[in-house]
Amino acid sequence: MCIQGASGTGKSLLLKALADLIPAQGEVLLQNQKQTDIEPSQWRRYVTLVPAMPSWWHPTAGEHFSCNIDNYLTQLGLPHSIVQQPIHTLSTGEKQRLAILRALQHNPYVLLLDEPTANLDPVSQSRLEQFLFDNFLQQTDRSIIWVAHHPSPWLVDRAQNFTLHGGCLSGDD
Amino acid sequence: MEMIELSYADLALCILLLSMLALFQRNLAPGLTRQLFISMVRMLLQLSIIGLVLTWLFSHVQLSWILGIALLMILAAGREANARQTYSWVTRWNIWISTVALFIATTSMLLLMLLAFIQATPWYHPQYFIPLLGMLLGNSLNGVSLAREYMTVTAHDAQERIEGQLMQGANWLQATVFLRRQAQHNAMIPAINSMAAAGIISLPGMMTGQILAGTDPSQAIRYQIVILILIAIATGLGSLITTFFTARQLFDKRQRLRLDRLKPARH
Numbered sequence: 001m002c003i004q005g006a007s008g009t010g011k012s013l014l015l016k017a018l019a020d021l022i023p024a025q026g027e028v029l030l031q032n033q034k035q036t037d038i039e040p041s042q043w044r045r046y047v048t049l050v051p052a053m054p055s056w057w058h059p060t061a062g063e064h065f066s067c068n069i070d071n072y073l074t075q076l077g078l079p080h081s082i083v084q085q086p087i088h089t090l091s092t093g094e095k096q097r098l099a100i101l102r103a104l105q106h107n108p109y110v111l112l113l114d115e116p117t118a119n120l121d122p123v124s125q126s127r128l129e130q131f132l133f134d135n136f137l138q139q140t141d142r143s144i145i146w147v148a149h150h151p152s153p154w155l156v157d158r159a160q161n162f163t164l165h166g167g168c169l170s171g172d173d
Numbered sequence: 174m175e176m177i178e179l180s181y182a183d184l185a186l187c188i189l190l191l192s193m194l195a196l197f198q199r200n201l202a203p204g205l206t207r208q209l210f211i212s213m214v215r216m217l218l219q220l221s222i223i224g225l226v227l228t229w230l231f232s233h234v235q236l237s238w239i240l241g242i243a244l245l246m247i248l249a250a251g252r253e254a255n256a257r258q259t260y261s262w263v264t265r266w267n268i269w270i271s272t273v274a275l276f277i278a279t280t281s282m283l284l285l286m287l288l289a290f291i292q293a294t295p296w297y298h299p300q301y302f303i304p305l306l307g308m309l310l311g312n313s314l315n316g317v318s319l320a321r322e323y324m325t326v327t328a329h330d331a332q333e334r335i336e337g338q339l340m341q342g343a344n345w346l347q348a349t350v351f352l353r354r355q356a357q358h359n360a361m362i363p364a365i366n367s368m369a370a371a372g373i374i375s376l377p378g379m380m381t382g383q384i385l386a387g388t389d390p391s392q393a394i395r396y397q398i399v400i401l402i403l404i405a406i407a408t409g410l411g412s413l414i415t416t417f418f419t420a421r422q423l424f425d426k427r428q429r430l431r432l433d434r435l436k437p438a439r440h
Contacts, residue, residue, distance in 0.1 A: 055337035
């Protein structure tokens, strides 16, 4: 699912509400289970948000992972040594891709991505999109809600497209 | 040697010296002169009042009066712990976190000292109860205040870090470990400094007072060691309670970080 919209229309807020990070009106269901019926930290492992500017709390990226991610790094075109580098030396695009890998660690049902490719060159963007489709969405019960100002044509062709405007979500059929 | 009493003339001389200093520096720091005079007058009034209260209390040793004074002291300490904070709570009842923390921390250590160590007759004799409570409150107040300040200010600064951990499925306890750890560290610094400095850099007040009153120094030192240790424990306990409940109140029942529960304090 791809959501577009002008700046300030509430796309990021929508994702935060779905991830149960801010109070919101309405009901959110995952496989017919209400958000309010699932323990909060468990919900956020099921429905994981990767914000536009992800935060890091250990000195290196590798300390945020509990498993080996070399295979994924190769698919994304990142060097294996990147996990040993201090976070502050990484580019915004590198941190964004690593944040997505971090979110995939516990294999959530739904991945909420806020402008995941905003800081990527076209080749890296394409690689990331292909990676997510091949490794995550191949599982039948998995979904991605992808927020982007300017989604790639490749993404638009494969996703259900919506526009957020005036607090309403409308399909782009 | 018996304690040598000070006369009112001695007090008047000290007040005169301080007044002369205040007047001497009034051109250099005009605002400071006024503050000095106000603080001096407050000190004279407050100490005179407590002196009268203690004199009366020593001759009317009743548990109800002593508990009443103790309650006033704890409430005043709780009020001070919330004063001069960068952020105050939107929901008023949260200000009781510091007061309850101080109450639990200081009364537990006070009761230990009175019932297990001193064992006066009666155990609540104001000669011991009030001064010891005052020392425990005055010192642990620093720790509680520092802990609360650090928690609320840093929660704002580290909002992205806290929410980033929540996004990865951490609960509120896990997401605030770094916050609570550093707050506790900051809270304990004054108590640790006091213990480290005792006897080398400074002679602590309790010991000084007892020696001046003619108490054997070895006995005064024992009292001082015990009170310094109990102050450190009370500070640690009070700040642990404060950091835990302050962190808890920063999250709602869905474990969402709610910085809207704080507002900039007006001073």
